[in-house]
Amino acid sequence: MNSMTAEDLLLHLRMMPSQERARFFALVGQQAFRDENLSHEEVLGHLAGDEFTSKEAAEYLEVSMPTFRRLVASGKLASSSEVGRSQLYAVPALKAFKRQRQAVKG
Missing domain, CATH: 1.10.1660.10 (Multidrug-efflux Transporter Regulator; Chain: A; Domain 2)
Structure with a gap:
């Protein structure tokens, strides 16, 4: 399996069209904070x-x-x-x- 470093991911994110980048972070936010009862x-x-x-x-x-x-x-x-x-x-x-x-x- 080929793994990606954080630096590679950042580079790929910078190359994404702005609408796709916004959609990506919206999805990350939705997944990361699904449980609204986080302390x-x-x-x-x-x-x-x-x-x-x-x-x-x-x-x-x-x-x-x-x-x-x-x-x-x-x-x-x-x-x-x-x-x-x-x-x-x-x-x-x-x-x-x-x-x-x-x-x-x-």
């Missing part, structure tokens, strides 16, 4: 020790970049490390912050 841990548990960039953190928190910057400037969020000029944010801290915001919203 947060089941979907994102593998990220528990990771760090997100500012953009990724804002997307995870479902806020705009200006709102994210305000949260950082006000001290409500703090970076866990820096790489060059980029700040990284620990996933567990973002998860706790998101839960807290959701509890306040009701």
Whole structure:
């Protein structure tokens, strides 16, 4: 059996017509999340020790970049490390912050 590497798959996906690529990812999404009762841990548990960039953190928190910057400037969020000029944010801290915001919203 001839197996394909992730790099090969990415190359093939890039060469697909955009409509077919969109259809492919829709099918992947449907298959991956068939069971709508997945827990947060089941979907994102593998990220528990990771760090997100500012953009990724804002997307995870479902806020705009200006709102994210305000949260950082006000001290409500703090970076866990820096790489060059980029700040990284620990996933567990973002998860706790998101839960807290959701509890306040009701």
